[in-house]
Amino acid sequence: MTETKELIRTGWNLDNSYAQLPKSLFTRTNPTPVHSPKLVVLNHTLATCLGLNVRALQNDDSLEEFAGNQIPVGSSPIAQAYAGHQFGHFTMLGDGRAVLLGEQITPSGERFDIQLKGSGRTRYSRGGDGRAALGPMLREYIISEAMHGLNIPTTRSLAVVTTGESVIRETEQPGAILTRVAASHLRxxxxxxxxxxxxxxxxxxxxxxxxxxxxxxxxxxxxxxxxxxxxxxxxxxxxxxxxxxxxxxxxxxxxxxxxxxxxxxxxxxxxxxxxxxxxxxxxxxxxxxxxxxxxxxxxxxxxxxxxxxxxxxxxxxxxxxxxxxxxxxxxxxxxxxxxxxxxxxAKLGIFNEEPEDESLIEGLLTIMHKYHGDYTNTFRGLTFDKFSDMELFDTSEFAQWREQWQSRVGRQQESKASSQQLMQRSNPAVIPRNHRVEEALEAAVKHGDYSVMDRLLNVLSCPYAHSPEQGEYSILPGKSERPYRTFCGT
Incomplete structure (x- = not known):
């Protein structure tokens, strides 16, 4: 009776077909419990698509499940074994800090892996602590949702919980667990x-x-x-x-x-x-x-x-x-x-094909490279005929290239308005700019303020809208003496 109520309340409809494969491909293992979890991010839209009850996912029982303290009904937790060439060097790997809870079968019959990332040590941890820091988990949430908004196939993030425990990654950082959703984790x-x-x-x-x-x-x-x-x-x-x-x-x-x-x-x-x-x-x-x-x-x-x-x-x-x-x-x-x-x-508003198209494209990229043009904003400028704020737009090379481009667009049957609409659908107004991502992470991790991240996610959810509120998110970062660097978070 309890299991039936659980299924109705949350909408979990879990199977684990992967666990029916040869036993050498995985190890049965449960997540390692944490002391005081707290739900900090929940993807309402994704939850609904998965057939889950958003309200129920915010209660204490679901929090315990996202933290790995409880196992959802129908789950058969495993850590998957795999190998890989890492920077060209082959080695044995596996889920060293992740547990696959199972596969959610949606109301439409689709099947998605539900995985907890940062849920503790497994057989494949290779000396690692099996945990994850809050910053990298929020980063994955932001970027994966941005990729989804850009219509790029991607794993997605259902939830992030803090664990109430610290992890050591050069410095002491708050721990977190991400619930990742994937078509599968086959690699x-x-x-x-x-x-x-x-x-x-x-x-x-x-x-x-x-x-x-x-x-x-x-x-x-x-x-x-x-x-x-x-x-x-x-x-x-x-x-x-x-x-x-x-x-x-x-x-x-x-x-x-x-x-x-x-x-x-x-x-x-x-x-x-x-x-x-x-x-x-x-x-x-x-x-x-x-x-x-x-x-x-x-x-x-x-x-x-x-x-x-x-x-x-x-x-x-x-x-x-x-x-x-x-x-x-x-x-x-x-x-x-x-x-x-x-x-x-499509980014240039071209519907048909001509042999010289590649030369036209490479010509623009050459100019962008020479004059340090911003990749996203260059195409955004072309889309709306707004040529300012970048050195390349003031050069004779660009003027000559633009004349060739306009001539090329003019040779097709489609109207100028249709061409611009194609460009709007193909050139995002916004991307997750590095400085904006860091701004959101700093507010969340250091100050517990998730409003900056929420606003960023809202803007990134419709990158082709070209709405007025997206304008400030297209502004380039100020110049820095240090190049931007990212870290793997493990």
Whole structure:
């Protein structure tokens, strides 16, 4: 009777299909309880989409569940095992500070992972404390919701609770737990783990599970090759979307590449202000492996590692398997490029295709790079014919380029008004500017003031609205002697 009341009250409808896979892929484990949790952020919109009762999620029982002190009805908590290439070096990994509670089945029948991040040590903690600091968890909440607003596939954040306990990350910081929602937590690294330490039957079972979970439409005589191709397609689309808004992930290790095509892990990520392909924010990316301009080629490298894990399933003959994998991977560059080019055309209000379009686009990027143009505000200026506040708009190079651009737009059948509408839908008015994110985090973490974060989230929820209240959030940060740096938060 209690369980029935719990289901009705909160709306939890949990299953855990992943726990039916071979036991080597996970460890059953419960979150480690905390002393005095407090709910500080709840994503009402996401909760409703998941079929949850927002009011019930704010009561004491739900608080205990978000903190890991109680297990929701239907949950079968596990920590997932996986491996990964971290900055090019292969290693054994796994959920070292996260527990998968289960999969929420929504009223429409969709299935989403519900994971507690920062919920204590697991078998895979590798000496870590299994905990998370408040700042990084709020950062993930902000950026993941911003990505959702930008229509970029992403994991999302349902809630953040403080634990009432401290964690040590160079300094003493308040602890927190994030409830992360994902299409799944299947990664390239999941397959790397099985390929390295499992057997072919476990690999086949994992591949079949992935197909059923994310690509149920695949029904042919080469399902594992189709799996590879579908993952490549989704990643080509995803990375193009990153590049089009100036998003820099910061830690594109293979364990941070999902097979669903969602962005995951928002540790050292940030959005680019001044356009520069060499931009790096992460303090640990000292050699620029994951710089903005290198993200497409790193994605291809990661996908090649995924293809390697599938070789035993692609063909009995290894040489033939390698050829099939290479042919599939070779498609990534063209798929990415076509997605990026289509997106850039839209950002410039171009509906059709002409051979010289890429040259026109590269010409603008060259000018932006030379004159340190702000990536987002340059396209915003083009959208509304407002050319001020940036040096590049006063140059002869830009004047010449603009003439070429207007001529190009004029050659298409669509009206100027239609072209501008396309640009408004393709060029965000706002992104989570680094200084605005830091402002929100400082107010929340140091002063317990979440109003700054709430206002930021509200603005970021509709980045293509181009509303008057978004104006102040498009203002660039003041110049600083120090470059902006991000940290992984672990």
């Amino acid at each position: 390239v690294g999941t397959f790397q783990y099985v390929a390295e330490w499992g057997n072919i039957e476990e690999l086949r079972t994992l591949a079949e599970y992935t197909l059923q979970r994310h690509f149920p439409e695949v029904a042919d005589d080469k399902p594992y090759l189709s799996l590879l191709k579908e993952v490549i397609k989704r990643q080509a689309t995803l990375i193009a979307k990153w590049q089009l808004v100036g998003f820099i992930h910061g830690v594109m290790n293979t364990d941070n590449m999902t097979l669903s095509g969602e962005t995951i892990d928002y540790g050292p990520c940030a959005f680019m202000d001044t356009y520069d392909p060499a931009t790096v924010f992460s303090s640990i990316d000292v050699r620029g492996r994951y710089a903005y301009g290198k993200q497409p080629q790193i994605a291809a490298w990661n996908l090649a590692r995924f293809a390697e894990t599938l070789l035993p399933l692609l063909h009995d003959n290894q040489d033939e398997a390698i050829k099939l994998a290479q042919d599939a991977i070779s498609d990534f560059t063209e798929l990415y490029h076509s997605n990026w080019l289509a997106g850039m055309r």
